[in-house]
Structure formats: structure tokens, C-alpha cells
Amino acid sequence: METAIKTHGLTVSYGVHLALWNVSTQIPAGQISGIIGPNGAGKSTLLKAILGMVPTLSGEIEVTGATEQEGKQDQCLASEIGYVPQRNCVDWDFPITVLDLVLMGTYGRLKWFQRPGEKERADARAALIEVQMQEFADRQIGQLSGGQQQRVFLARAFVQQPSIYLLDEPFSGVDATTEKIIMDILYGLRDKGKTVSLVHHDLTTVNSYFDHIILLNKQLVASGPTQSTYTSENIQATYGVNDMQIGDVSKDVIDV
Amino acid sequence: MFELLGDYTVQIVVFSSAVTGATSGALGCFAYLRRQSLVGDVISHSSLLGIVGFFWLWFAFTGNGNKSLWLLIPGAMTASIVAMILTQWITKTTKIKADASLGVMLAIFFGSGLTLLRWIQRSSNPIPGQAGLENYLFGMAAATTLPDLWMIGILSVVSLTCLVICWSRLKLLTFDPGYAAGLGLSIKLWELLLISLLVIGIVIGLQIAGVVLMVALLIAPASAARQWTNSLGKMIFLAALIGAVCAASGAFLSAVKKGMPTGPVIVVFLVLGVLVSVLFAPGRGVLSRRRSLVT
Secondary structure, three states: OOEEEEEEEEEEEEOOEEEEEEEEEEEEOOOEEEEEOOOOOOHHHHHHHHOOOOOOOEEEEEEOOOOOOOOOOOOOHHHHEEEEOOHHHOOOOOOOEHHHHHHHHHHHHOOOOOOOOHHHHHHHHHHHHHOOOHHHOOOEHHHOOHHHHHHHHHHHHHHOOOOEEEEEOOOOOOOHHHHHHHHHHHHHHHHOOOEEEEEEOOHHHHHHHOOEEEEEEOEEEEEEEHHHHOOHHHHHHHHOOOOHHHHHHHHHHHHO | OHHHHHOHHHHHHHHHHHHHHHHHHHHHHHHHHOOOHHHHHHHHHHHHHHHHHHHHHHHHHHOOOOOOHHHHHHHHHHHHHHHHHHHHHHHHHOOOOHHHHHHHHHHHHHHHHHHHHHHHHHOOOOOOOOOOOOHHHHOOHHHOOHHHHHHHHHHHHHHHHHHHHOHHHHHHHHHOHHHHHHOOOOHHHHHHHHHHHHHHHHHOOHHHHHHHHHHHHHHHHHHHHHHHOOOHHHHHHHHHHHHHHHHHHHHHHHHHOOOOOHHHHHHHHHHHHHHHHHHHOOOOOHHHHHHHHHO
């Protein structure tokens, strides 16, 4: 198995509050992997640490995925990764249009004084077509539904043309139709050989969505191919043994 | 009253107020969108200590009083930057939350500024030129001189040029700093630029609007402009226009009517602008939203 991202002994804390403890794991290249665990388990923190957005106390992060692509060698590693943050992390009343937001994905390859030009605009429109949002290009971003906002965020990651996609809870507050649209897009990315990893909390869909899972609760509980790793023992170890409800759900899921 | 517009001094006063209003209005849009109104208020209040402090230091070294903006603006900048650094330090090293430490800093710097001001003005051996120092509390546009206008002009040109050149990055940083960090941007550096622009947007107005009310000239034009447009570029342009018109008319009125502090007059105009915008703007205005609920 080829790995796209490898962490070794990763420890992160916010002040005295420990978010991740000694996490050594890997995200496989060319697969869809799920990062799964209870609230406050450090799932988002793991993504942010990989992106260099939070300082790490100790440990190493190695991003190896597809760095050999032509014309990309001189870029910093961050541009290899398309990041789709949680929807609620921005102010949707901000005075910009959908196209403006998607264009931000091109800023990584522009110099600090440059503005996006015709080529960037064309890229952004193409990305909007991929997520079926082209007719919303000139709307103010606040006029979108939750699912549409999520697709626009995804389009912004597309224009970066990264080889790795990291998504933070892309399905929270999103209806079933949009979830399916997004998932189809992600399958399409995998078919093109891209690496996709997402923070996920709906245990009922884990088996059908992911090739590989990382079970996390501040420490790494287990990681590996979904089939062999998504067992009720591992889920109970992740979510705490006393949580019968989740134990029951997981049993149902495993039986299917 | 309007024949006074031909007067050279009045021209300087009105023109420098317009420039200040435009610059503060434009730069204030970022403070507004980043929800940093309180930060702006702390910057402007704490600058009083710098203004009075630098005035006193100048006297201590030269024996003269000097109320030129070329001395007082660097003083204001120094004090407000120190206040910002201390705020960050307190938030980082103690358990005091950001808004509380901002409040504490405002109290400390503004309080000691006021104390120093009173001490200078009440001392038995008055410093020459100390009269009028208290005008920095509520602004006195009429005292603006040509060198002051130059200072305001240079800072405005520098900050607005910065805004235009770094436009894309500033937009991204303001909208989604998390994503910007993910793209590999150096957040600390850009934050520093944004806060410096904020400081400039405030200190240029201290002569005209005063430390107590300056934050209005920063935030009110942005709040009014936001109601009329959904484009950041247009919003900044409109905020600059509103700021310029309100500041210039306020300064003119207070220059004509003796003894009327400029800051409050400008604020009255700004409040009218915000009120009209919040009520009547199409789409976002209270009235148009009510109408769209009814139909």
C-alpha cells in the first residue's frame, strides 16, 4: 500500500488541553479514508496538524503523495493538499460571490500581489461545473443552502488541483441528496488516482463509504482497511465501552 | 456660512477631514468584517497615552510644546501597538479571555493617558502649547495645519496602496484565515499587516474625530455600506465615500461654529447614514425585508 500522508508520534495540545496523543498512522494514497471518533477526539486537529495550521508538540508529518507531478516540484507541500474546512468556520454573510470564493483556491499559485485573471476564472467556472453549481456563480454566498455551500467549498479545493483532499465533516448539516452528490464526486476523484480523506461521524455509512479507516480518540485506536478494522471491539474502544447505543448500531452495521 | 469654503484654513480642514474619512472608512471595512470593532476602540483609546506621552517627552527634551501630527501620530501608534502586544500577551499567558484583556488594556492606557493629560494641564509651570491638548479627546478639526494634512495624506496613500496591491490576500485572510493557512500563507505576517492598517486607519483621525469617538469613523461607514452591496470592492468604495462626506461636513460645521468639537458632529452625520442604510437599503434593509416577508 502506498501512503500519501504519514504521521509519527504526533502530539498536539491547545494550552493544557491535550488534543492528540502520540498518533502514528497513515493515509493511503489513491483511496478514500475516513477519520472516525467521538466529539473532541482530535479528528479536525489531525487534519489541521497535517496542514500546519496548529503547532505540534512533538512528532513528524510526512506528505509523500504524488509530489512528482510535472510543474509542481517547486511548490510548497501545502498546495499538494486541498483542504475543505467545516462549513461553519466562515461568515456566510461575507460580501463575496460564489465565484470569488472558488477563486480563492487559485491564490496558492498566485504571487502575493497578483490577482486572479482570465485563466483562474475559467478554472473556477470549470470547478463549479464539476459540483453542479455553475448557475450560482454570481450569487452572494449567503444565499446558498448548506449543501450548496459545501459543494462550493469542494469546488474551491478542486481549483487548487491537489493530489490529496482533506475534508472536515463535509456531511454535517447536509441533506441526503447532497451527501450522495458529494460522495459521487469523491468516488470520481479516487478513480482519477487522488487521495481523499474525510472526518466523518455517521457510523451507519462507514462500511459503504470508506476503503480505509482511522479510529481516533485522542490516541489512535486502530487504523487499516475498513473490512478488517471496523469491528465492534474497535468501535467500542473508540467510543467508550459503556455506550450501549453506539455498540448496538455498530453491531447492526457489521452484520450487514 | 458657505463663503467660508473659500477660506484657506477651512479648505485644509475640510480636505484633510475628507481624506481621513475616506481612508478610515475603507480600512474600517476589514475591521468590521473581522469583527474587530472592540479592537479598534482599544487602539484609539489607548493612543491618548501616546499622544500626551510624546508631547511631554518632546517638552522634556527640547523645552518646547509641539502639537504637530508628525510627533503625535507616531506617539499614538506606539501606544496602541504596545497595548495590542500586551493584550495578546495577557490572552496567551493568563486565563483572562480576549475581550476582557482588551477591556483592561483600554482602561489602563486611556486612564493613564487622561491622568497624564490632567497633570500636564494643571501643573503650576504650564508647558507652552499644552492648551488644546484636551482636544484629542473629542477632536478639533479646526486645528489642522498644512503639515498635518501632509502626514494624513502620506499615511492614507501608503495604506490604501497596500490595500490595493495586497487585495486578494487581504480578502482571503479576512474571509477564511483557516483556509489561508492551509494554502501555506504566513498568517502571522498578514495579521500584522491587517492590524497595522487598522492602526493607521485610526491614528490619522485622532486630530479630527478624537480618541473617544474615532472608532465610529472606522466602523459606521462600513456598517452603512454593507447594507447596499454584496461585493467587497463596492462596499469599500462606498464606505470610503460615506466616511469622506460625513467627516468633511462634520469638520466644516464644527470649524464654522466655534467651540463645537468635531468628533460628535461627525458621529451625528455617521449615525444618520447608518440609520438610513439599515432602514432603507434594498434587500438587507429592515423595511425591504419586512416587505418581502409580507408579500
